[in-house]
Amino acid sequence: MRVDxxxxxxxxxxxxxxxxxxxxxxxxxxMARLLHGEGRIDQAxxxxxRDGQExxxxxxLARISSGKRVFLNLRLHHDIYLRGHGVRTSGGLVxxxxxxxxxxxxxxxxxxxxxxxxxxxxxxxxxxxxxxxxKAALAELSRVNKSLKTAREHAQIMSVTxxxxxxxxxRGFDIAxxxxxxxxxxxxxxxxxxxxxxxxxxxxRFGHAAGxxxxxxxxxxxxxxxxxxxxxxRAGGDEFLVLMxxxxxxxxxxxxCGRIISRLETLEGADHDQRISASIGIAVCPPDPAIRDAxxxxxxxxxxxxxxxxxxxxxxxxxATM
Amino acid sequence: MHGLVNRSIEGFLRASYGAEVWDAVAxxxxxDPEGFLTWTPTADEVTTAMLRATAMQLRKSVGECLEDIGxxxxxxxxxxxxxxxxxxxxPEFLESLHELPxxxxxxxxxxxxxxxxxxxxxxxxxxxxxxxxxxxxxxxxAGVIRGMADDYGALALISVQxxxxxxxxxxxxxxxxxxxxxxxxxxxxxxxRRRP
Numbered sequence: 001m002r003v004d005x006x007x008x009x010x011x012x013x014x015x016x017x018x019x020x021x022x023x024x025x026x027x028x029x030x031m032a033r034l035l036h037g038e039g040r041i042d043q044a045x046x047x048x049x050r051d052g053q054e055x056x057x058x059x060x061l062a063r064i065s066s067g068k069r070v071f072l073n074l075r076l077h078h079d080i081y082l083r084g085h086g087v088r089t090s091g092g093l094v095x096x097x098x099x100x101x102x103x104x105x106x107x108x109x110x111x112x113x114x115x116x117x118x119x120x121x122x123x124x125x126x127x128x129x130x131x132x133x134x135k136a137a138l139a140e141l142s143r144v145n146k147s148l149k150t151a152r153e154h155a156q157i158m159s160v161t162x163x164x165x166x167x168x169x170x171r172g173f174d175i176a177x178x179x180x181x182x183x184x185x186x187x188x189x190x191x192x193x194x195x196x197x198x199x200x201x202x203x204x205r206f207g208h209a210a211g212x213x214x215x216x217x218x219x220x221x222x223x224x225x226x227x228x229x230x231x232x233x234r235a236g237g238d239e240f241l242v243l244m245x246x247x248x249x250x251x252x253x254x255x256x257c258g259r260i261i262s263r264l265e266t267l268e269g270a271d272h273d274q275r276i277s278a279s280i281g282i283a284v285c286p287p288d289p290a291i292r293d294a295x296x297x298x299x300x301x302x303x304x305x306x307x308x309x310x311x312x313x314x315x316x317x318x319x320a321t322m
Numbered sequence: 323m324h325g326l327v328n329r330s331i332e333g334f335l336r337a338s339y340g341a342e343v344w345d346a347v348a349x350x351x352x353x354d355p356e357g358f359l360t361w362t363p364t365a366d367e368v369t370t371a372m373l374r375a376t377a378m379q380l381r382k383s384v385g386e387c388l389e390d391i392g393x394x395x396x397x398x399x400x401x402x403x404x405x406x407x408x409x410x411x412x413p414e415f416l417e418s419l420h421e422l423p424x425x426x427x428x429x430x431x432x433x434x435x436x437x438x439x440x441x442x443x444x445x446x447x448x449x450x451x452x453x454x455x456x457x458x459x460x461x462x463x464a465g466v467i468r469g470m471a472d473d474y475g476a477l478a479l480i481s482v483q484x485x486x487x488x489x490x491x492x493x494x495x496x497x498x499x500x501x502x503x504x505x506x507x508x509x510x511x512x513x514x515r516r517r518p
Binding site: 105108109114115116126128129130133134135137139144147148 | 506
């Protein structure tokens, strides 16, 4: 079988044909652009041996002639490696066919290659197609993930928020309370149970819309009298629960809760015949590991009952002697 | 229908006509105005309802809308690049259309694109037959073929009739073709080099 060198130029655009001493006899169309007019293989390429180091010309030719895989690094473009193998032809020449392997992108950039520079049998274009399609698909998936993440965060916030007042709902409070109980030994806290006084009358007289508006104002007032680290919850109806971490000293608690009550009694934005007040019962969580959640709620509830019984607008802190 | 098909309709409406038009179409078709997030397939009726609502909203026929969607797809840089991999000029692009369904299947195996047969009847005159097709497929494909004629700077007459698309290429160099390089960043650097 004889193949004309001119046919090989088109058929195998990435081939090299060498004489016995490494001189380039002919090459493919794309290879010609890589060679930059060099006449010898060792002038254009560095042969990388099995130890990853440059080898001698004799070693390169021996390896090519034996049909083993060769790795050639372009002297002018250190980021481009060609891989391929060769055969010894009957005329004493060596025919070598090469491809870009993983250096495909640097090669396209360096030599401005187009699809006509690759043989139709070469999978380079398929590789590029897949690579780009993959990138596009990942971009679309990442858009979806971002959007789902935002939706999830939103749903999480909604699931622990009281829709009317924006403070925690009971579910959110229970999560915060659980955490507080776990950390009570190094972060003491007080459980505050607050019940609005005279709210029911306002609600009955002025209707639900006015009642809702009043609850919003009340929640805002309570929140503004507390530290950011304290947790406020609307437990239902006109009942609020607070976890106070800022102080657990009785005098300080009395003072802080007294401020909340005066704030509620002089709500800005409420009509003067919509006056409300509040009764507050407080249970300070002792470091005692034996105390249960229910005990603490019961104590706060008892204290609140005492506050209500002793007249409205009072603050009572639970004590063992009560 | 594959979720990407619905997502394409959504993307087309949002990008070409704005969020309000998309919103109106979504409401009329009974789909979530938030849009399509996953590639999960929906019943074909959902896609059909969206296309009907789109046609009503844009005061065009469903066929015209489908062609516009196809042409819009070719203007999305990622998709345009993928289509340009098919050939160095417009006739070569048309002749290699039969490879496109296979390439799409490499990336999105569950997006069922019918096999395409491309017959060159005479110089510059092509007929494209799909092996089978769902309603509307030919019009979207015709839109893609029209969009790519613009991209390659070719002048072509494209028509859809009786289950096939006919393309007559009048001029291959009617207008300047948009630049394309196999490596996306090489394109930028080549453009930069050309600047004086």
